[in-house]
Amino acid sequence: SAVISQKPSRDICQRGTSLTIQCQVDSQVTMMFWYRQQPGQSLTLIATANQGSEATYESGFVIDKFPISRPNLTFSTLTVSNMSPEDSSIYLCSAGDRGQFFGPGTRLTVL
Amino acid sequence: KNEVEQSPQNLTAQEGEFITINCSYSVGISALHWLQQHPGGGIVSLFMLSSGKKKHGRLIATINIQEKHSSLHITASHPRDSAVYICAVMEETSGSRLTFGEGTQLTVNP
Numbered sequence: 443s444a445v446i447s448q449k450p451s452r453d454i455c456q457r458g459t460s461l462t463i464q465c466q467v468d469s470q471v472t473m474m475f476w477y478r479q480q481p482g483q484s485l486t487l488i489a490t491a492n493q494g495s496e497a498t499y500e501s502g503f504v505i506d507k508f509p510i511s512r513p514n515l516t517f518s519t520l521t522v523s524n525m526s527p528e529d530s531s532i533y534l535c536s537a538g539d540r541g542q543f544f545g546p547g548t549r550l551t552v553l
Numbered sequence: 554k555n556e557v558e559q560s561p562q563n564l565t566a567q568e569g570e571f572i573t574i575n576c577s578y579s580v581g582i583s584a585l586h587w588l589q590q591h592p593g594g595g596i597v598s599l600f601m602l603s604s605g606k607k608k609h610g611r612l613i614a615t616i617n618i619q620e621k622h623s624s625l626h627i628t629a630s631h632p633r634d635s636a637v638y639i640c641a642v643m644e645e646t647s648g649s650r651l652t653f654g655e656g657t658q659l660t661v662n663p
Contacts (some may be wrong), residue, residue: 473649479594484639508609512598532594542586546595 444469446545448535451482454551455525462521463548465535476508479532479547488533491518518538526551556580559640559654566661572627574657576640578622586651587614587625588639596639599625630661 455461465474474491489497489510497510521530524551530552535545539546557578558568574590576585578642585597600607600614602623607614611630616623 449639475650484655486649487650487655490648490650534594534596536596536651542598542601544588544598545595546593549594 444471444533444537444543446543447544448533448548450548451546452549452551454553456553459525459549460523461525461550462519462523463535463550465518465520465537465545466545467516467537471537471543472515474518474535474537475510476510476518476520477534477536479534482531485534490535491520513539515534522550525550527552547548554657555626555657556644556652557640557642557654559638559657561657563658565659566659568631568661568663570630570661572630572634572659572661574625574640574659576623576625576654577621578623578640578652580634580642580652581645582618582621582642583645584643585616585623586641586643587623587640588641590637590639590656601636601639608619628658632661632663635660 446467449464477485478490479485487500490500491497491510491512492514509521532547532549534547535538537543560575584603586601589597602616611628613626613631637656637658641651
């Protein structure tokens with residue numbers, strides 16, 4: 443099994459600013475993913491974080507808005523750039539060859 | 554039509570009741586997850602299934618691959634079981650990416 447931690451756990455940000463969310467796994471994993479859960483909605487995959495190469499983004503998500511880093515097999519970051527109130531969501535990191543381990547989430551509120 | 558559909562969307566039960574949450578999907582899958590999400594937002598993986606049945610404590614998960622259907626059962630429900638339960642499938646053609654159902658909000662009253 444793997445334990446995933448995320449920082450920050452929550453934040454309140456002003457419109458137009460950026461926030462970087464960190465995801466740390468306690469063991470090396472091949473696959474890491476970033477999801478968004480908007481209020482009252484299900485989870486939606488933003489991108490797959492690939493170690494040593496650019497992230498693979500899902501339709502509707504672009505690198506300029508959600509830049510992702512994956513410097514090694516235990517760590518990834520997601521940045522939410524130029525935030526607007528529509529970006530208010532829970533952002534979740536998951537990992538594992540079957541995507542089966544989840545972080546505690548980061549609850550973001552944009553004013 | 555969503556690829557993963559759950560029913561019911563909301564469920565209220567009395568403590569001690571037997572609870573069933575259903576999940577139907579329309580794509581070929583390599584695995585199905587049942588997840589639990591508490592109000593703080595964090596998600597816990599309860600089960601990962603590719604066939605048959607799994608049991609952990611008071612929780613039982615079953616899957617019928619031919620019928621593209623899975624159920625999550627909770628026996629002797631307790632107020633601490635109150636959470637959102639989410640079904641997620643790993644499609645055969647999508648590697649490790651998950652497609653999620655919309656979740657079932659379970660409230661167990663004492």
